[in-house]
Amino acid sequence: MIPFAHEPERIFESANHFLKCPDLIANSPDKVSIISVLQQAGKKAFQSAAFDVSFQYFSLWDLLQKEKTNETLPIYWMLIETAHLSGRVQESLAYEETTLKLCKSQEERSQTFETMINSYTATDQMMMATEISRKALAELSIYIPERAKKWQIIYLAIRSRILLTDSKIGTISDWEDMTNTRFIWAMKLLKASLSSYFLIKFGSVYKGLIMQRRSRHMFLF
Numbered sequence: 001m002i003p004f005a006h007e008p009e010r011i012f013e014s015a016n017h018f019l020k021c022p023d024l025i026a027n028s029p030d031k032v033s034i035i036s037v038l039q040q041a042g043k044k045a046f047q048s049a050a051f052d053v054s055f056q057y058f059s060l061w062d063l064l065q066k067e068k069t070n071e072t073l074p075i076y077w078m079l080i081e082t083a084h085l086s087g088r089v090q091e092s093l094a095y096e097e098t099t100l101k102l103c104k105s106q107e108e109r110s111q112t113f114e115t116m117i118n119s120y121t122a123t124d125q126m127m128m129a130t131e132i133s134r135k136a137l138a139e140l141s142i143y144i145p146e147r148a149k150k151w152q153i154i155y156l157a158i159r160s161r162i163l164l165t166d167s168k169i170g171t172i173s174d175w176e177d178m179t180n181t182r183f184i185w186a187m188k189l190l191k192a193s194l195s196s197y198f199l200i201k202f203g204s205v206y207k208g209l210i211m212q213r214r215s216r217h218m219f220l221f
Helices: 008-020 031-047 051-064 070-085 089-102 106-122 126-138 150-163 181-198 203-211
Strands: none
Touching: 008 031, 008 051, 031 051, 031 070, 051 070, 051 089, 070 089, 070 106, 089 106, 106 126, 106 181, 126 181
């Protein structure tokens, strides 16, 4: 029987218990319930900005979760973010690769790229953020020069608004009124890429990029 599994206020006690004996729970008859507890604990920790412990819960969840499908993408997006924000570089690269392989649509790939861009920006890795921005936008037929200057990024953002004339775009943040998912993600990725060019380092302010989005992990398409 899983301790405190049905007591939400003590969910962390159960999850911490599992972290101490990962080998013993791999073949447990309660494995399905254990996976559920780890997922709940990971989400709660993430929403509380406890990124290190959230990563630990989610990584154990991933270890036990044999059936990896695109339905679990929201968890993998949080895994990418928590890996970055807890300083786990190699793990973040592995989860980025895994997540992209799970994507079945361009929208899912774009959301994964947005997560990656924000994560690299949040940890002050601007070169990686801009490289991923370039790749993500290229998949949507928007191309940024390799040595793009600031004015070129602004130009691309403005030009995309002019070209997408069949959409209701008054400002760069008006994607809620749009219906074409390609256009929606073009604007979202442009906004994310602008951050990597223009943000100035202010320590923990970067983490605000992730913290502002920590309760927004759901499919948007």
